[in-house]
Amino acid sequence: MATVKRYKKEDQQTYCLGATVSMEYLNVRPQSVTKVYLHSAFCAEETKEKILKICQSHSIPCEVNDKVFQILSQKENCFVIAMVKKYSCELDKDASHVVLVNPSNSGNAGTIIRSAAGFSVSNIAIIRPAVDFFDPKVIRASMGALSRVNFKYYDSWEEYAESDGAGQRFFYPFMLDGSTLLHETKIQKPFSLIMGNEATGLPDSFSKIGQPVRIEHSGAIDSLNLPIATSIGLYEATKGSF
Amino acid sequence: MATVKRYKKEDQQTYCLGATVSMEYLNVRPQSVTKVYLHSAFCAEETKEKILKICQSHSIPCEVNDKVFQILSQKENCFVIAMVKKYSCELDKDASHVVLVNPSNSGNAGTIIRSAAGFSVSNIAIIRPAVDFFDPKVIRASMGALSRVNFKYYDSWEEYAESDGAGQRFFYPFMLDGSTLLHETKIQKPFSLIMGNEATGLPDSFSKIGQPVRIEHSGAIDSLNLPIATSIGLYEATKGSF
Numbered sequence: 001m002a003t004v005k006r007y008k009k010e011d012q013q014t015y016c017l018g019a020t021v022s023m024e025y026l027n028v029r030p031q032s033v034t035k036v037y038l039h040s041a042f043c044a045e046e047t048k049e050k051i052l053k054i055c056q057s058h059s060i061p062c063e064v065n066d067k068v069f070q071i072l073s074q075k076e077n078c079f080v081i082a083m084v085k086k087y088s089c090e091l092d093k094d095a096s097h098v099v100l101v102n103p104s105n106s107g108n109a110g111t112i113i114r115s116a117a118g119f120s121v122s123n124i125a126i127i128r129p130a131v132d133f134f135d136p137k138v139i140r141a142s143m144g145a146l147s148r149v150n151f152k153y154y155d156s157w158e159e160y161a162e163s164d165g166a167g168q169r170f171f172y173p174f175m176l177d178g179s180t181l182l183h184e185t186k187i188q189k190p191f192s193l194i195m196g197n198e199a200t201g202l203p204d205s206f207s208k209i210g211q212p213v214r215i216e217h218s219g220a221i222d223s224l225n226l227p228i229a230t231s232i233g234l235y236e237a238t239k240g241s242f
Numbered sequence: 243m244a245t246v247k248r249y250k251k252e253d254q255q256t257y258c259l260g261a262t263v264s265m266e267y268l269n270v271r272p273q274s275v276t277k278v279y280l281h282s283a284f285c286a287e288e289t290k291e292k293i294l295k296i297c298q299s300h301s302i303p304c305e306v307n308d309k310v311f312q313i314l315s316q317k318e319n320c321f322v323i324a325m326v327k328k329y330s331c332e333l334d335k336d337a338s339h340v341v342l343v344n345p346s347n348s349g350n351a352g353t354i355i356r357s358a359a360g361f362s363v364s365n366i367a368i369i370r371p372a373v374d375f376f377d378p379k380v381i382r383a384s385m386g387a388l389s390r391v392n393f394k395y396y397d398s399w400e401e402y403a404e405s406d407g408a409g410q411r412f413f414y415p416f417m418l419d420g421s422t423l424l425h426e427t428k429i430q431k432p433f434s435l436i437m438g439n440e441a442t443g444l445p446d447s448f449s450k451i452g453q454p455v456r457i458e459h460s461g462a463i464d465s466l467n468l469p470i471a472t473s474i475g476l477y478e479a480t481k482g483s484f
Contacts (some may be wrong), residue, residue: 107349111467111470114463114466114467115466115467115470117460117462117463118459118460118462118463118466119459119460120459120460120462122462143463143464145462145463148462181481183477183481183482215477216481216482216484217360217361217362217484218359218360218361218362218484220359220360220362220364220387220390221356221359221360221385221387222385224356224357224360224473225353225356225357225469227467227469227470228353228357228469228470228473231466231470231473231474232473232474232477235425235457235474235477235478236477239423239424239425239458240425240458242458242459242460
């Protein structure tokens with residue numbers, strides 16, 4: 001009998017909603033997938049075959065169970081759910097990082113993860129309080145790219161700066177009053193692009209950290225949306241390196 | 243008595259959900275605002291005063307009516323609704339454009355509008371079939387920036403190219419197999435940045451139009467999210483011009 005329940009933060013496991021998202025976890029982190037549920041109406045035969053093959057080779061149980069979808073998914077177009085055992089990551093201390101200070105929105109977090117994976121900056125530091133990266137909404141918005149990044153929570157900026165953010169590293173806080181323009185700033189590696197909360201941005205104290213930068217835009221808007229600003233930063237910092 | 247109903251595409255009017263979004267329309271296009279509803283629990287006195295002042299000077303009726311919020315808003319944090327009479331815009335033929343071919347998601351459309359306004363590219367061509375820009379979800383995701391852009395629908399790419407897209411103009415279709423990299427491409431003005439549908443991108447035929455460009459990213463993701471790609475294009479095309 002299925003004993004699945006809607007995700008809660010304190011749960012030991014989370015889940016991927018949808019075939020694309022589930023396939024990412026099955027391909028990238030099959031060791032974390034504990035079970036796969038298929039909906040009886042799932043008829044993408046090629047994808048189904050791939051899923052069954054991965055499940056078989058990693059001994060992941062796979063069953064058809066429509067009730068699970070009623071419980072876990074509110075979307076009508078979800079036909080695959082992969083259950084994922086939570087895991088913990090360490091950041092690569094020598095690599096470039098994205099640092100999210102108090103991110104609050106799950107869709108935004110997912111979009112940022114997707115961009116970070118896309119620009120090969122696959123280490124994300126998260127300063128609490130912050131959205132739960134294992135929330136199924138985050139995983140879904142990331143299109144499963146959460147499987148491809150290392151992410152780690154810290155209780156404060158100082159905790160990050162004294163541990164994984166320590167050593168030879170260049171800090172770039174993104175601030176509306178940053179003293180240099182992003183496109184005129186030479187982003188050196190390894191970098192930490194530091195982004196604030198959706199509503200409040202970074203605290204003023206970050207203006208004394210590293211090289212604060214701003215993305216030039218008109219006065220028609222207060223600020224760019226957080227995943228947009230983060231992705232423009234990632235684009236500028238990595239262009240020419242693929 | 244209130245005769246408001248949830249938005250339908252064929253309606254003659256739409257609405258702004260929330261104080262920030264409503265304020266944008268009141269500030270930028272007061273002539274299109276037909277009525278403002280306040281919730282009795284709205285207690286941001288400074289904003290309320292501003293709203294009342296604009297309503298008074300433009301003879302816009304304003305009333306406290308909690309029922310309207312029950313009907314139009316599902317969010318608990320919405321205390322102002324501005325009703326907006328639909329209007330039509332013409333694109334500036336000499337200005338740079340964003341061209342959205344078959345955009346399908348209202349949140350994405352809103353985020354793109356906000357970025358376009360932010361980068362002062364305030365003319366948006368939309369090729370049908372496409373999401374309805376007057377949908378309250380689009381207006382809300384744009385943070386009200388829809389009020390600041392001209393947007394116009396076309397039945398086909400050809401219709402756009404032969405009318406508002408005609409004349410001395412540089413076309414940049416964004417394609418995963420674009421022949422030049424965005425950051426190595428000199429974007430000339432006036433430009434049209436041409437973006438495809440969220441799921442399918444641009445049809446192959448666009449590879450013969452103007453200078454197809456691609457945003458370099460790793461193979462870890464299939465593509466960047468549409469508002470992200472559009473905003474990176476806008477950033478690259480306008481940097482240094484504010």
